[in-house]
Amino acid sequence: KTMKITTLTNPRQTILLTCRFQGKDNVMTLDWHTPLSFEPMIYAVSIGKTRFSLNLVRKSKVFVVNFMSKDFEKEILFCGRHSGRNFDKFKETGLEKEEVETIHCPRIKQALGYLECQVIKEIETGDHILFIAEVKKAELKQKGKRLFHLFADKFTTTED
Known part of the structure; x- marks a missing residue:
């Protein structure tokens, strides 16, 4: 039997990705993301x-x-369980939007930190699209334990 790739790669830090197009804001749960370069600062999401x-x-x-x-x-x-096609996830969850400084997109007020990203390249990778982006601004607003996805609805976090 072939195992899922995530059996080996998890736990992975879970983030919330926010996006906007033509007045429609959305937030999605995402595990597949990574830094690619220090200078310039480049980040990728799948x-x-x-x-x-x-x-x-x-x-x-x-x-x-x-x-x-x-x-x-x-x-x-x-x-992660509900589509932005059918739900206003900000409204349903109580997550608060804040406008960002460098791009036309909201961020989440309650986030520990964030990266404001401008897409510079898109690559088809099978059943996913890899978006490579220049980080326009990065900020750590506060320290805290982050969430790491194990499998299904199971998570872990970092130790003190």
Whole structure:
């Protein structure tokens, strides 16, 4: 039997990605993301082809990576289980939007930190699209334990 790649690669830090296109804001749960370069600061996210956020990011060419504390596990699960096609996830979860400084996109006020990203390249990678982006601004607002996805609805966090 072939194992899923995530059996070996998890746990991975779970983030909330925010995006906007033509007045439609969305937030999605994402595990597949990584830094690619220090100078210039380059970051990548991989979004499944069936995801609602894919076209918002593809058309707007911007997104924000929001690093959340373990206290937001419930909201992270909601955003991962529900599509922005059918729900206003900000309204449903109580996550608060803040406008960012460098791109036309919201970030999450409660995030520990964030990356404001401008897409510079898009690569098809099977059932996902890899968005490579220049980080326009990075900020750590506060320290806290972050959430790491193990499998299904199971998470872990860092030690003190």
